[in-house]
Amino acid sequence: xxxxxxxxxxxxxxxxxxxxxxxxxxxxxxxxxxxxxxxxxxxxxxxxxxxxxxxxxxxxxxxxxxxxxxxxxxxxxxxxxxxxxxxxxxxxxxxxxxxxxxxxxxxxxxxxxxxxxxxxxxxxxxxxxxxxxxxxxxxxxxxxxxxxxxxxxxxxxxxxxxxxxxxxxxxxxxxxxxxxxxxxxxxxxxxxxxxxxxxxxxxxxxxxxxxxxxxxxxxxxxxxxxxxxxxxxxxxxxxxxxxxxxxxxxxxxxxxxxxxxxxxxxxxxxxxxxxxxxxxxxx
Amino acid sequence: xxxxxxxxxxxxxxxxxxxxxxxxxxxxxxxxxxxxxxxxxxxxxxxxxxxxxxxxxxxxxxxxxxxxxxxxxxxxxxxxxxxxxxxxxxxxxxxxxxxxxxxxxxxxxxxxxxxxxxxxxxxxxxxxxxxxxxxxxxxxxxxxxxxxxxxxxxxxxxxxxxxxxxxxxxxxxxxxxxxxxxxxxxxxxxxxxxxxxxxxxxxxxxxxxxxxxxxxxxxxxxxxxxxxxxxxxxxxxxxxxxxxxxxxxxxxxxxxxxxxxxxxxxxxxxxxxxxxxxxxxxxxxxxxxxxxxxxxxxxxxxxxxxxxxxxxxxxxxxxxxxxxxxxxxxxxxxxxxxx
Numbered sequence: 001x002x003x004x005x006x007x008x009x010x011x012x013x014x015x016x017x018x019x020x021x022x023x024x025x026x027x028x029x030x031x032x033x034x035x036x037x038x039x040x041x042x043x044x045x046x047x048x049x050x051x052x053x054x055x056x057x058x059x060x061x062x063x064x065x066x067x068x069x070x071x072x073x074x075x076x077x078x079x080x081x082x083x084x085x086x087x088x089x090x091x092x093x094x095x096x097x098x099x100x101x102x103x104x105x106x107x108x109x110x111x112x113x114x115x116x117x118x119x120x121x122x123x124x125x126x127x128x129x130x131x132x133x134x135x136x137x138x139x140x141x142x143x144x145x146x147x148x149x150x151x152x153x154x155x156x157x158x159x160x161x162x163x164x165x166x167x168x169x170x171x172x173x174x175x176x177x178x179x180x181x182x183x184x185x186x187x188x189x190x191x192x193x194x195x196x197x198x199x200x201x202x203x204x205x206x207x208x209x210x211x212x213x214x215x216x217x218x219x220x221x222x223x224x225x226x227x228x229x230x231x232x233x234x235x236x237x238x239x240x241x242x243x244x245x246x247x248x249x250x251x252x253x254x255x256x257x258x259x260x261x262x263x264x265x266x267x268x269x270x271x272x273x274x275x276x277x278x279x280x281x282x283x
Numbered sequence: 284x285x286x287x288x289x290x291x292x293x294x295x296x297x298x299x300x301x302x303x304x305x306x307x308x309x310x311x312x313x314x315x316x317x318x319x320x321x322x323x324x325x326x327x328x329x330x331x332x333x334x335x336x337x338x339x340x341x342x343x344x345x346x347x348x349x350x351x352x353x354x355x356x357x358x359x360x361x362x363x364x365x366x367x368x369x370x371x372x373x374x375x376x377x378x379x380x381x382x383x384x385x386x387x388x389x390x391x392x393x394x395x396x397x398x399x400x401x402x403x404x405x406x407x408x409x410x411x412x413x414x415x416x417x418x419x420x421x422x423x424x425x426x427x428x429x430x431x432x433x434x435x436x437x438x439x440x441x442x443x444x445x446x447x448x449x450x451x452x453x454x455x456x457x458x459x460x461x462x463x464x465x466x467x468x469x470x471x472x473x474x475x476x477x478x479x480x481x482x483x484x485x486x487x488x489x490x491x492x493x494x495x496x497x498x499x500x501x502x503x504x505x506x507x508x509x510x511x512x513x514x515x516x517x518x519x520x521x522x523x524x525x526x527x528x529x530x531x532x533x534x535x536x537x538x539x540x541x542x543x544x545x546x547x548x549x550x551x552x553x554x555x556x557x558x559x560x561x562x563x564x565x566x567x568x569x570x571x572x573x574x575x576x577x578x579x580x581x582x583x584x585x586x587x588x589x590x591x592x593x594x595x596x597x598x599x600x601x602x603x604x605x606x607x608x609x610x611x612x613x614x615x616x617x618x619x620x621x622x
Contacts, residue, residue, distance in 0.1 A: 125303035129596045132558030133576075137308060137592050140580030141315040217428050221562055224430050225577055237428075244434055244566060248442035255438070258431035265426040 014278040023270020030264055034083040046073040047081040049232045057250055067252035070242075075252060078234035079260045085235055086264060089150060089219045090212040096154040098208055101161025102200070106192045108162065109169025120166065126159040132221055139227045146229050149222065153215060164207060168200050202279035206272055213268030220261050236261050289611050297600045305357070308592045309350055312585050318342075319585045323366035339364075340585065353589075362593070363586035367579050372590035375575060380594065381465025382452060383564065383571030387556050388466070389491035394498040394552065399545070401499075402506025406541075407533050409511060417503055424500025429559040433493035433566035440489055450568040453483045490567040494559055498552035505548055509541035543610055550606035554599045 005011050015021055038044045042063075052072030060067045066075035108119035126134070138152040172178060173196070181195050222228050223237030231238070236257045243253025320336035321328070328336075340363075341349050356363065362372035405417040427435075441449045448454065452467060460467075460474035468487070471479040513519065514537055522532050564573035572591065579587030 121299070121303065124300050125307055128300045128304050128600055129308070129592060130554045130558035130599060132555075132561065133592055133595050136561070136576070136580050137311055137588050140588055141312060141583060213426065217426070221428055221430060221559070224428075224562060225565065226581065240430060240434065241565075244430075247434065248438055251438055254431075254434045258428075258434055261431060262423075262427045265428075266422070269422065269426050 010278055013280075014274050017274050017277055019270050020274020020277070023267050023274060026263065026267040027271055030083055030267060031087065033080050034087050037077075037080045037084055041074075041077040041080050043074040043077045046077045047232075047234050057246075057253075059250075060252055066256040067250070069239075069253060070246070070250075075239075075256055078239060079236065079257055081234040082236040082239060082257060082260065083264065085229060085233065086216045086219065086261075089153070090215045090268075092150050093153040093157060093215045093219075094208055094211055096150070097157035098161050098204065098211075100154075101158035102165050102197075102204060104158070105162040105165025106169055106196060106200075109166040110173050110188070110192055110196065112173075119162065123159040123162045123166075126156065127163070129156075131156045132218060135218065135222055136225065136227060139222060144227065144230065149219070149228065153219060153222075157211070157215065160211075161204070161207070164203065165200055168203065169196055172196055172199060202275075206275045206279065209268055209275055210272035211268075213265035213272070216268075217261065217265050286608070286612060290608055293604050293607055297604050301597060301600055304596045305354065305593060306350070308589050308596075309353060312589050313346060313349075315583050315585065319366070319583065322583050323585075357593075362590035365579065365584055365587045365590075367582045367584040367587055368575075372586050375587070376572065376590055376594050379570065379572045379575050382467070382569060383557075383560050383573070384598075385466045385468065386487065386490055386494060386564070386569060386571060387553070387560055389487050390494035390498070390556055390560075391549075391553055393491055393495035394502050394556075395549065397495075398499040398502025399506050399542075401503040402545075403510065403533060403538065405503065405507040406510035406514065406537070407529065409514075414507070417507070421500035421504045424496040424498075425504075427496065428562070429493055429497060430562040430566055432496045433490065433563045436489045436493050437566065447489050448486050452486055452570055453479065454486075457482050490563050490569055493566070494556055494563045497559070498549070498556060501552055502545065502549060505545045506541060509544050510537050513537045513541050539613070543613055546606055546610050546613075550603045553602050557595050557599060 014024075033040060037047075041047075043050075050071075050073055052068075055068055055072035056070055058064055058068040058072075064074050064076065066079060069075055069078070104119050104123075108116045108123075129137075134156045135152045138155055139149060142148040142152070178191060178195055181191050186195070219228070220235075220237030220240070223235045224241045226238070226241065228235050228238050239257035240254045240261070243250065243255075243257065246253055315322070318333065318337070320333050320340060320342060324332055324336055337343055341352055344352075353363075360373055362376070364370070365372045365375055368375055401417050401420070405414040408414055437449065440447050453459070457479050458476055460470040460476050460479065463470050463473055468480055468483045471477075471483060510533075519532060519536060522536055527535075560571060561573040561576055563569065564571045565577070572595075575587070576591045578584075579591060
């Protein structure tokens with residue numbers, strides 16, 4: 001059943017891009033590591049409040065591939081655990097933002113008139129504040145918990161979906177299949193979600209995949225500024241921030257978590273690009 | 284004439300958006316749990332002191348009245364007193380904004396002057412080694428957070444190779460020019476202090492590149508994509524048939540229409556840079572708005588947060604307006620369509 005995917009036309013088109021295949025492989029490795037972190041990492045107990053003052057700030061070695069941090073914790077273990085948080089943040093934020101943004105975009109684009117004006121003006125306001133600054137402000141005023149962090153990111157991400165879906169819906173709303181559905185008496189809800197939405201799914205899915213990387217990137221930027229999850233939870237952004245103070249002597253502290261962020265964003269980007277050309281939107 | 288009407292329309296639109304932004308951020312700042320006056324004064328303050336502070340911040344009035352007063356003060360350039368520095372937010376921001384602005388301008392220049400030509404070369408020699416290298420560089424630029432770029436660049440070029448200074452805006456003991464524009468490099472040049480100009484340039488290279496890398500990649504990829512599209516048009520074939528040189532075709536016929544969509548996205552990148560400047564400034568101890576911005580947020584400084592976000596958004600809107608107008612100037616169809 002599952003292996004059937006590899007015989008499909010979609011996979012054939014996807015796999016014609018070597019970089020997209022590489023990205024998918026990279027993504028599988030990252031997700032695999034993150035999910036099985038307790039089994040795969042060499043020192044799972046180092047993910048929490050562990051200290052070993054006999055073993056602090058060791059450079060990379062065979063026992064500790066990425067070295068150890070200031071309190072003797074294995075950096076590799078913490079990086080892998082950092083991926084767990086990052087992936088959760090990515091999926092939860094977009095799981096909230098994308099459906100909301102898509103729905104608003106559909107309504108504004110299809111209904112037009114007052115819906116259009118109100119929704120799109122509000123969208124403009126959100127898009128007029130640099131994403132990172134808006135997230136900082138929201139996080140700044142709320143209590144600094146993981147839930148609030150997720151909400152802050154979701155609040156700044158929905159307008160991008162609204163704008164994209166809005167533009168595409170407007171292009172589609174006078175198409176013959178929409179008019180035909182209306183003629184036979186289909187409800188607005190049916191037209192929006194059964195007639196128009198399926199046409200938009202490829203671009204929404206592509207954007208969703210690309211954005212998973214970018215949400216992780218922005219989340220790491222926020223925690224780099226000290227607005228992320230509380231220690232001792234391993235978080236890639238705050239690991240970079242802590243380590244930055246001790247470079248160049250302890251270069252491994254910021255470099256490996258930094259590379260880890262780069263790789264996960266790269267993986268989602270390559271897969272997203274691959275999906276785009278698979279759906280035939282490539283330039 | 285049409286351009287003027289277009290300009291006025293955009294100006295009005297931007298002001299409306301800014302009005303919306305002010306409501307949004309004012310509302311967000313009122314979500315602070317607990318009493319902002321109490322937070323500002325600390326646990327040692329007496330109830331009377333807190334009450335006086337509440338009075339001064341007008342927290343006892345209805346939110347709508349608070350907002351009205353806020354807008355009235357705003358028109359006089361008054362953003363209130365920062366609860367953290369105890370000085371007017373306006374002067375706090377004005378003292379740090381030029382440094383951030385200088386950094387963002389430098390980054391925007393790097394992004395455009397390197398990214399766009401890179402895209403042109405990639406489009407002219409499609410699927411060549413140059414194209415693939417440019418694509419890879421662009422991809423790395425986009426997927427690496429600017430603070431990670433900052434750390435990598437610092438490790439390699441400041442610590443290992445020792446080519447550029449590690450941090451700061453200018454060396455200690457450098458002769459500083461009188462403030463004219465607030466942009467140190469420009470001011471030094473005006474005052475004729477060439478050693479300071481050179482020193483400041485050396486300091487800005489690494490942070491500016493760290494900030495520019497993301498946008499640089501986007502600029503290159505966009506220019507390439509848009510130019511490739513133009514290259515497939517028939518009039519390019521016609522130009523080839525008339526034996527125009529490849530150089531002429533690239534710059535005279537392919538670049539200009541390709542730049543229109545590219546410019547719009549570059550405006551968005553500029554906005555991203557205004558935000559990312561916070562990250563890069565923290566790494567390089569650049570004396571811009573970042574430290575202040577992060578500090579007011581962590582200390583839940585009501586007025587400071589509202590002021591910082593508002594100023595950054597205003598800059599973002601102004602830049603986007605300028606870009607829209609340039610685009611409308613380059614592509615007359617836009618000004619006619621929008622009427």
